[in-house]
Amino acid sequence: MTTTTTVEQATNYEAVIGLEVHIELSTRTKMFCGCAIDFGGEPNSRTCAVCLGQPGSLPVVNAAAVEAAIRLGLALGCEIAPSSRFHRKNYFYPDMPKNYQISQYDVPICLRGHLDIPSERGVRSIGITRVHMEEDTGKSSHVGGSGRITGATHSLVDYNRAGIPLLECVSEPDLRSAEESRVYLTELRAIVLALGISDAKLEEGSMRCDANISLRPVGHTVFGTRVEVKNMNSVRSLGRAIDYEIARQNEVLTSGAPVVQETRHWDENTQRTSTLRTKESVDDYRYFPDPDLLPVEPASEDVERLRAELPELPAALRARLAETRGLSPAQVSVLAGTGLSALFVQSVAAGAPASEAANWLANEVTGWAGAQGVEPVAVPLTGAQLAELVGLVADGTLSAKLARQVLEAVLSGEGDPRAVAHARGLAQISNSAELEEIVDSVIAEHADAAQRVRDGNHKAIGALVGAVMRATQGRANPSLVNELLQARLSA
């Protein structure tokens, strides 16, 4: 097989990028057996005869995984194959229980779709070649040495992950920059989250992205030699790896050397790619149709039902939010991308001003979710609660700072905002009568400072405000305190 192609030297190269994204489905059970999919658990505790490849065991297709595949295909505008089939991909590896992986090959379930992304050149339609179903492998860990297989004394295998359903979504080589690739991946992730078929965490590997990158002289239509880059575990590292690889290939080509067809590994620590394996010859996986499984033939009425039941997808949601609410583009994109739009809509319906609700969701709620390690969409907050909180700030009952404390308490399950503020005694003191007493006693206790204010040193009032705030545990309305002090001391 040809492994390199000579590209004539040129001064300007354009990048051609295609992404292969693996999405681990959050179905209740595995792809071909009844084992529960739950993270954690002792190694090999979530296994059975089927996902361990015990002799005589047979696979049975998980209908929920097929449904998830069809839903993603529909969301990406794919054709749903009336009959698709599973093949066996044969190769020996200890974390693969049967030494073959059941995967779709020549007839995948979803074909020929597209994903539209905003770009500096307007909306770009990125082709989706296919979405297919397959099973995940187990995980090896190597003991002794550096933790890699070389130098290890022995290896351990955990098959809990073996058999978890994966969708592989393959794009056409339509992406042209790191930025477009980042946007594509972010948008695909938002769609997956909107569909609720995966938690799609790049950092934890429930979504994995490989990039195929080549360069060609600007204006050419023939592709250059492609390099596959693996191991990017965030949108940011995808962008960095692509930028690095474009620069590397550019340097190679500019020097007159050919790019070698190979698989490269992105190293997050060094921020570089390095050769993982060179494809001297195409791997021979001896694919053939799995005789243990029947073709997947979804009834067309089921496909149409799933199409009708698709949720509003991020692009449509963004358009709707932007038009009807007058939010900033940044707020729109956070709401659509995190799945918080439903909560937003509920909050507004409950009376919160749109931009206030959006700010709370995009900043405080998202921040709290990040700190707790949960998806924003999973935060225990209702639209009514958020609207109530926003209202308490608007009417001066809570300062912004107190409101953040109240929100945390609400998210921790202490109750509704008003009740929490009351129970914790956090409501702001905006009652002049109540504050006047405190202000008078503070002036009496700080006679020197009071005198300096009377003498025209207006900066000295800060110390008095601080003393009132301390006396009220921060609950006094600061502008009211200021007003009262001014009135008392200017007399």
Next chain:
Amino acid sequence: MTAELLTCGARELAARMAAGEVSAVEVAQAHLDRIAQTDDHLHAFLRVLSDDALATAADVDSRRAAGAPLGALAGIPVALKDVLTTKGVVTTCGSKMLEHYRPVYDATVVQRLQAADAVIVGKANMDEFAMGSSTENSAFGPSRNPWDLDRVPGGTSGGSTAAAAAFQAPLAIGTDTGGSIRQPAALCGVVGVKPTYGLVSRYGLVAFASSLDQVGPIARDVGDAALLLEVIGGHDACDSTSIPIPPPSYGAELERGVEGLCVGVVREFLATEGLAPDVRARVEDGIARLGKLGAELVDVSLPHAAYGLPAYYLIAPSECSSNLSRFDGVRYGLRVPGETTEQMMSRTREAGFGREVKRRIMIGTYALSAGYYDAYYVSAQRVRTLIIRDFAAAHEQCDVLVGPTAPETAFPLGSKTADPIAMYLQDVFTIPSSLAGAPALSVPVGLDDAGLPVGLQVMAPVLGEGVMFRVARALEADLALDPTPRGPNSLEPPDEEHDAGSDAQPVRLVP
């Protein structure tokens, strides 16, 4: 009385136990004694499950005494081919690779036998991973034919058919991929059935060639075989290729005779070079009897059947090369240590697999390789399609097809082991039905000139087991053959001398 318990057959035993004439424990003990007395010569079993069998039988007796409902095979001894998983009980598949392997679950067929209150007396010998035609590929030594102990019982279910023929059990379970129930049934003079693909669950059947493998019953008469198929057949959600139908029932059809049926005689089979003349004569005699019994006999052609054997020897090894990949020393079975994981896997497979298994893995790996896949695997699948059409065309004309089961009778041990092609030719008549996914059985039709059993094959359309049993039963009733192996070198038939049980040899646990 004991000899009769051994020879009378499953339905008769069931009737006697139901009538209280004999207990399940007595029946089990009689068969275990028979195994103990004969299996040193026969080697039908790799493992005899005496304690489990007696415990199950005692349970059947106590439940019967209490008036509790019992299953269709309550107290009936069954020999189980060692390719079906039994939870916690070593299941070797006749291979060193699994010499000490204890499955973590029971095969669906085993669960159904247990639910029917059958008494599994042991795990029967077989060619390694069900590859062969003589049981000589067992890593634990060959089984022998009860009609002549110097001859093979056929294979790969040779242990199961030898056990049934030798009265070690009235019923046995075998598996058939290209003829592995029918050919040994013919060679041992018993009835062996390869059901429609998908009628019996493959869950827990350690796979050789998944698109062809099928579990089936073995018995000394057609009615017992039909009864066993009723118990093990029917849909199983654990096997995606299982046909969604309820357990079948054949009783009503069994004795209806052949009058009015059209029986197709496969011309190509009878004209095959290599078909022994006396085998042909017995088969032709059997066919003529069906005519006299009122069946309409017509000549039919399966024009592509001749390509079945080469197609089979591409499809089956291809699937086997993938199915047997899992035996790598990582998770279960044999492990031979190595410096690296790859070396450990390689050494394990080198040591664990026998020659025939390795030969087929290599053929299959080659046939599936890039550049060869279309020429071999895809072409073979096309032949398969043509054969399916041949059967469809033939069955438009007639209800069943008939012909010989095997080209010759039992051959001497060692006579074909050096010549794989000669061994493969044993399956020339059985492979076409396997490729078509259609049912077929072998029924005894007399003895050849040397006094060895000859089998006649009845082939039916998909899910046509009822009519297939009906034809076989009519022929069996007309022939009224004695199933007892006889001859100068045959196993001793059961008789009163062996009754006492006191001279029983200790049960040998092999391996």
